[in-house]
Amino acid sequence: MARIVMKFGGTSVADLDRIRNVARHVQRETAAGNEVAVVVSAMAGETNRLVALCREAATIHDAREYDAVVSSGENVTSGLLAIVLQAMGIDARSWQGWQIPMRTDDAHGAARVEAIGTDVLSDRLSQGQVAVIAGFQGLSSLNRITTLGRGGSDTTAVAVAAALHADRCDIYTDVDGVYTTDPRIVRTARRLPRVSHEEMLEMASLGAKVLHVRAVELAMVHDVPVMVCSSFADPARPPVGTLITAEIDAMEQETVTSIAYARDEAQVTLRDVPDAPGVAYAVFGPLAEASIVVDMIVQNISEDGSATDITFTVPQSDFERAMAVVEAQRGTLGFGKLLGDTDVVKVSVIGIGMRSHAGVAATAFKALAERAINIRAITTSEIKISVLIDAAYTELAVRTLHAVYGLDKTP
Amino acid sequence: MARIVMKFGGTSVADLDRIRNVARHVQRETAAGNEVAVVVSAMAGETNRLVALCREAATIHDAREYDAVVSSGENVTSGLLAIVLQAMGIDARSWQGWQIPMRTDDAHGAARVEAIGTDVLSDRLSQGQVAVIAGFQGLSSLNRITTLGRGGSDTTAVAVAAALHADRCDIYTDVDGVYTTDPRIVRTARRLPRVSHEEMLEMASLGAKVLHVRAVELAMVHDVPVMVCSSFADPARPPVGTLITAEIDAMEQETVTSIAYARDEAQVTLRDVPDAPGVAYAVFGPLAEASIVVDMIVQNISEDGSATDITFTVPQSDFERAMAVVEAQRGTLGFGKLLGDTDVVKVSVIGIGMRSHAGVAATAFKALAERAINIRAITTSEIKISVLIDAAYTELAVRTLHAVYGLDKTP
Numbered sequence: 001m002a003r004i005v006m007k008f009g010g011t012s013v014a015d016l017d018r019i020r021n022v023a024r025h026v027q028r029e030t031a032a033g034n035e036v037a038v039v040v041s042a043m044a045g046e047t048n049r050l051v052a053l054c055r056e057a058a059t060i061h062d063a064r065e066y067d068a069v070v071s072s073g074e075n076v077t078s079g080l081l082a083i084v085l086q087a088m089g090i091d092a093r094s095w096q097g098w099q100i101p102m103r104t105d106d107a108h109g110a111a112r113v114e115a116i117g118t119d120v121l122s123d124r125l126s127q128g129q130v131a132v133i134a135g136f137q138g139l140s141s142l143n144r145i146t147t148l149g150r151g152g153s154d155t156t157a158v159a160v161a162a163a164l165h166a167d168r169c170d171i172y173t174d175v176d177g178v179y180t181t182d183p184r185i186v187r188t189a190r191r192l193p194r195v196s197h198e199e200m201l202e203m204a205s206l207g208a209k210v211l212h213v214r215a216v217e218l219a220m221v222h223d224v225p226v227m228v229c230s231s232f233a234d235p236a237r238p239p240v241g242t243l244i245t246a247e248i249d250a251m252e253q254e255t256v257t258s259i260a261y262a263r264d265e266a267q268v269t270l271r272d273v274p275d276a277p278g279v280a281y282a283v284f285g286p287l288a289e290a291s292i293v294v295d296m297i298v299q300n301i302s303e304d305g306s307a308t309d310i311t312f313t314v315p316q317s318d319f320e321r322a323m324a325v326v327e328a329q330r331g332t333l334g335f336g337k338l339l340g341d342t343d344v345v346k347v348s349v350i351g352i353g354m355r356s357h358a359g360v361a362a363t364a365f366k367a368l369a370e371r372a373i374n375i376r377a378i379t380t381s382e383i384k385i386s387v388l389i390d391a392a393y394t395e396l397a398v399r400t401l402h403a404v405y406g407l408d409k410t411p
Numbered sequence: 412m413a414r415i416v417m418k419f420g421g422t423s424v425a426d427l428d429r430i431r432n433v434a435r436h437v438q439r440e441t442a443a444g445n446e447v448a449v450v451v452s453a454m455a456g457e458t459n460r461l462v463a464l465c466r467e468a469a470t471i472h473d474a475r476e477y478d479a480v481v482s483s484g485e486n487v488t489s490g491l492l493a494i495v496l497q498a499m500g501i502d503a504r505s506w507q508g509w510q511i512p513m514r515t516d517d518a519h520g521a522a523r524v525e526a527i528g529t530d531v532l533s534d535r536l537s538q539g540q541v542a543v544i545a546g547f548q549g550l551s552s553l554n555r556i557t558t559l560g561r562g563g564s565d566t567t568a569v570a571v572a573a574a575l576h577a578d579r580c581d582i583y584t585d586v587d588g589v590y591t592t593d594p595r596i597v598r599t600a601r602r603l604p605r606v607s608h609e610e611m612l613e614m615a616s617l618g619a620k621v622l623h624v625r626a627v628e629l630a631m632v633h634d635v636p637v638m639v640c641s642s643f644a645d646p647a648r649p650p651v652g653t654l655i656t657a658e659i660d661a662m663e664q665e666t667v668t669s670i671a672y673a674r675d676e677a678q679v680t681l682r683d684v685p686d687a688p689g690v691a692y693a694v695f696g697p698l699a700e701a702s703i704v705v706d707m708i709v710q711n712i713s714e715d716g717s718a719t720d721i722t723f724t725v726p727q728s729d730f731e732r733a734m735a736v737v738e739a740q741r742g743t744l745g746f747g748k749l750l751g752d753t754d755v756v757k758v759s760v761i762g763i764g765m766r767s768h769a770g771v772a773a774t775a776f777k778a779l780a781e782r783a784i785n786i787r788a789i790t791t792s793e794i795k796i797s798v799l800i801d802a803a804y805t806e807l808a809v810r811t812l813h814a815v816y817g818l819d820k821t822p
Contacts, residue, residue, distance in 0.1 A: 013480060016467045050487065057491045057649035063499070068505050069490035072483040076461065079480035080468045086476070093481050098509060099554060184739045334415035 001036040002167040003125065007135065007157035010044035012076050012231035016084070017321070021098075023084045025172065026130060030090055035125040037164060040081055040144035041137045042073025044182055047136075063108035063149050067137075071097070074134035074153070082132045087370050089334040092130040095121070097137035097145065102156070104138035104146045111146035125164070133160060137154045150258055151212030158215045162177050162222035169219070169226045170257055171211060176230035177211055177242035178203065180258040181406040185398050188408040192242050195198035200244045202350045202384045203260050204279065219244065239321065241317060247269045247352060254352035255360060256405040259398050265295060265346045266319035267376065267388060268326060272336025283310060286325050292318045296346065296388060298377040307336070313388060316342055345394045347385040361385050367404040373397055413447040413578040414536065418546065418568035421455035422585050424488050427495070433496045435646035437541060441501055446536040448575060450546040450568040451492055453484025458547075475518035478548075478558045479794035482508070485545035485564070493543045503541040506532070508548035508556065513567070515549035515557045522549050522557035524566065524629075527574035536575070544571060562623030569626045573633035580630070580637045581650055582622060587641035588653035589614065589621055591818040592670040595810050599819040603668060604652050611655045613795045614671050615762045618643050624657070632654065658763060666771060667762035667816040670809050675705060677730035678755045678787065678799060679737060680722045683747025693744055694721060703729045707757065707799060708790040712719065718747070722788050724799060727753050755787065756805045759797040760812055772796045778815040784808050 006029065008022050020263065022038070029036050041047075050070045056062050064139055078094040083396060085092035100121060104111035135153025140144040148155050161169035165283060175189060183189040195203070197220035200211065210228050219226045229241030273279055280299065287294055296313045314322045323340050330338070354360040364385055368375060373396065377388040389397055417440065419433050433449070440447050452458075461481040465472050497501035511532060515522035532542055546564025559566050560801035567580060572580035589600060589611065594600040602709040606614070608631035611622065621639050640652025679738045686691055691710065698705055707724045725733045734751050741749070765771040775796055781788060784807065787800040800808055813819060 003778045016464065019468070025812050053427065053487070053491055054494060056493040060498075061494040062497050063502075065490040065493045065505055067508070069494075072486045075483045075486070076480050079476040080464055083465060083472040083480075087471075087472055093473075094476055096556075097480070127539040145507075172432070357424070 001034070003032045003164060004029060005157050005161040005164065005166045005169045007039040007153060007170065008041065008172045008231055009153065009174075010041045011379060012172050013040055013042075013081070014044040014182070014321055017307060018231075018302075019077070019081055019084055021235060022081060022172075022231065023088055023090070025231065026085060027088060027090060028235055030128075030130060035128070037121070037125060037131040037133060037160055037166070038081065038159060039133045039153055040074060040077040040408070041153040043077055043133050045220070045316070046073035047075070063145045064144050068109050070146050071134070071137040071145050071147050078132045078134040085132070087129055090130055091128055092132055093124070094132045094134065095215065096134045098139040098143075098241065099131075100133070101157075102138040104140060104148070106140045106142065106146070108144070108146050109141070111150040113138060113148070114158040114286060116159060118163050119361070122164060151215070152216035154212040158218045158222070158224050159224060161224045161255075162218065166203050166224070169224050170241075171226060171228050172231035172239070173209055173210055173228060173327075174230065174232065175228075176233060176240065177228050178244075178258070180257065181398055181402050182261070185395050186402045186408075189398050189402070190407065190410065194243045194245060195257060196247050196352045197244060198247070198383055199350055199352050202348070202381070203258060216244070222245075254351060255353040256349055256407065257353075258349060259351050259401045259405075259407065261394055261398055262348075263391065263394070264316045264345045265313040265344055265388065266316045266322070266342040267311060267340065267344045268311050268319075268322055269309060269339040270326065270335040270337075271309050272307045273310050275306055275308045276335055279333065281308070282309045282329060283326065284312075285324060286329055287314075290321060292322050292325065296377050296386065298379070298381045313344070313377070315347065342387050343391045345391045345397075346386050346388050347394070347397045347401065348384055350384050352383050354385075355382055363404055364401060367400050368397060371396055371400050373400075384404045412444045414575060415440060415504055416448045416450060416568050416575065416577045416580045417574040417583060418564060418581065419583045419642055420452040420564065420585075421452045423554065424451055424453075424492070425455040427491070427582045429642075430488070430492055430495055432504075432646060433492060433583075433642065434499055434501070436642065436650075437496060438499060438647070439646055441539075441541060446539070448532070448542040448544060448571055448577070449492065450544045450564055450571060451485060451488040451762040452546050452564040454488055454709055457484035457487070462664050475555050477557050478519050481780055482545070482548040482556050484560050485547050489545040496541055496543070501527070501541055502539055504535070505543045507543065507545045509550040509554075511521060513570075515551060517553065517557070519557050520562040521669070522551070524549060524559070524570040527570060529574050533575060556738070559731075560625075562626070565623040566625035566629060569629045569633070569635050569637060572635045573629065580635050581652075582626075582637060582639050583642035583650070584639060585641065585643065586621055586639075587644060587651065589655075589669070591668065592809055592813050593672070596806050597813045597819075600813065601818065601821065605654045606668060607658045607763045608655060609658070609794055610761055610763050611791070613759070614669060618736070621820070627655070631657075631664050631676060639802070641665070665762065666764035666768045667760055667818065668764075669761050670812045670816075670818065671759045671761060672704060672805055672809055673757045673759075674802065674805070675727045675731070676724040676755055676757045676799065677719045677727045677753040678722060678724050678751065679733055680750040681721060681737065681744070681746040681748075682720050682750065683718045684721050685717045685745055686717060690744065691721070692738065693707050693740060695723075697740055698725075698733060701732060701736050702735050703736065707790045707797065709790070724755070724757065724788070754802045755799050756802045757797050757799050758805070758808045758812065759795050760816065761795050762816075763794045765796075766793055774815055775812060779808060779813050782807055782811050
């Protein structure tokens with residue numbers, strides 16, 4: 001017997017047929033004698049409808065009222081799933097955020113979970129009652145409804161799993177796990193049986209959108225084993241997907257686990273910037289003040305010690321603003337040219353095993369060079385190498401790297 | 412300065428244009444220096460959509476989960492109206508039932524209000540903040556969401572008005588008040604400036620659907636002055652409608668205030684029933700057990716003391732069942748014929764003044780006789796005379812009675 005948390009997103013509860021399908025997944029687990037808490041999102045499209053109503057009500061709106069409105073979609077789904085489970089003879093009840101209570105801070109629209117009332121919930125679970133929890137929502141210290149931001153139901157699920165000391169947290173989605181790369185680009189992409197929290201964090205922030213970044217962080221901090229699997233698989237069979245766990249024994253760890261890419265980057269380059277102390281701050285200070293998140297930053301040592309080039313990337317949606325912010329500093333900075341390009345892509349090689357393996361980066365650079373793919377910028381972390389290249393080479397670069405690290409082959 | 416409660420139903424908050432219109436009504440009252448609590452229903456059609464989802468989930472469903480689902484429509488409207496009011500520069504916040512809290516009993520789906528937490532609400536009102544309250548919903552002793560049944564937002568409004576000792580409770584709807592009769596039948600029907608709680612109660616139960624029966628009862632018990640007015644009237648002007656108050660001084664009271672009719676009655680007649688003790692119970696006991704509500708009951712004294720006729724009415728939706736229940740008692744009762752008719756209508760003459768006026772009933776019977784309208788059955792109360800007639804005569808009877816009591820003329 002295990003205690004498990006199961007989370008189902010919007011497409012998995014899109015209508016009553018899909019909700020009945022979710023109930024069959026739950027039934028499989030209760031029939032196996034497991035204690036089950038289910039976290040549900042709003043029916044597909046519902047949150048967008050509610051957000052649109054708030055925007056139509058006023059362009060600038062009280063975040064507390066916005067949260068009260070948009071959280072209502074989850075109330076509907078949790079009640080409906082409880083009804084369907086009961087009709088199948090399974091003891092179940094719905095829980096809204098304030099009933100648990102799911103205590104959060106007061107950051108409406110992007111609240112962080114602070115404490116979860118588990119006494120009653122835990123009692124009910126051990127009595128065999130399924131807890132159907134409305135995801136995405138919480139309760140502030142002022143007794144107002146908060147929401148955890150987009151993808152917040154993932155966070156609810158992991159937070160509940162941590163608080164209830166669950167043995168597993170299964171995230172049901174419309175894909176059956178995490179792949180070595182995007183299967184739409186590389187046909188031989190394989191589903192990874194296991195991925196470490198750290199790797200998943202790199203993948204999540206790089207655009208492999210199976211699991212919300214904050215949920216992964218929370219899972220890492222509380223050491224919650226999370227499995228990503230598909231709600232479209234046969235509900236009668238145990239779920240097969242990708243298990244995201246703490247670091248795996250190095251012996252079984254592949255050096256590189258996956259190749260990710262992000263198309264929504266834009267490149268900004270300042271040529272002939274005076275190579276003097278305080279220059280970096282003069283560039284990036286104003287960008288931070290404008291709430292523009294800078295991702296890659298590259299600055300080379302200048303040859304003669306007088307002038308250098310600075311390149312960085314920002315989200316494409318912030319590109320125009322970033323260019324304007326930098327241009328406004330021209331007088332202060334005294335740079336030569338300001339160049340920008342949105343036709344770029346960031347490709348990343350990820351693997352916890354590269355910590356202990358030399359030459360992983362060199363392999364990537366060599367492979368890309370052989371394909372004549374020009375690297376505009378490079379950044380690295382302990383478990384990731386990212387290169388910025390021309391967008392036209394995206395597929396070629398992803399396929400080349402996927403092959404060169406042997407990800408095509410079953411290990 | 413007054414403290415007022417304003418209630419807006421589904422058609423008055425059907426979309427954001429209508430919600431903005433509601434906000435302008437609120438603005439008029441706050442600009443006049445009044446303290447305002449607004450009670451809102453779900454957007455038109457929304458509660459029906461949620462009810463349909465529950466029914467699709469399971470034909471028999473947990474009333475607690477049903478309440479959790481169907482109450483969510485009011486959460487959306489209360490949040491949206493708060494946003495719109497704020498955008499107009501009016502301090503406002505939404506209140507869900509559990510936040511107030513609006514304590515009810517545990518009768519899910521038809522809960523009764525037991526206590527309302529008014530301390531914080533009252534403080535906020537006196538600070539000039541508009542309270543936007545989600546109608547229809549409450550909180551049980553077990554911390555579950557309850558609903559007050561259809562038309563429950565009227566009840567919420569009156570209960571809030573009573574608890575907050577409001578000076579007025581204005582019910583905004585799609586008609587501008589209570590009329591002497593249905594204006595679709597009688598063109599000269601007049602809006603009544605004032606109606607007593609007792610009269611309104613008779614009208615409400617008779618099908619004049621401007622105000623929910625339970626809300627009127629509550630207003631009567633707590634002596635809350637309720638005004639029915641139209642949300643479609645110019646928001647810049649003070650509302651004009653019908654004021655429903657405690658009994659009015661007899662001097663200014665008209666004998667008869669209105670003529671109501673109910674088309675959804677069906678007639679059941681038992682001929683040649685033995686005139687013996689216990690017969691009435693033998694007829695109506697089984698009907699009560701089958702949860703069939705009997706309205707009019709007529710039994711005449713038999714001529715020779717051996718056999719009599721019993722006539723009663725039931726809602727048309729229960730007609731077939733009622734006939735079957737009575738038929739099943741044929742052996743026990745030993746009646747002659749069982750007759751039924753759905754082609755009937757109940758027409759009622761209502762007026763608190765008839766208490767002190769003799770001959771009101773005689774006037775009705777004479778007028779109907781002159782038009783050759785046959786009366787099938789008669790029941791009376793202190794302030795009401797109802798007759799059951801052939802449905803074909805509905806309009807003629809209503810017009811005749813409206814005229815004979817002088818309701819056509821401006822008083």
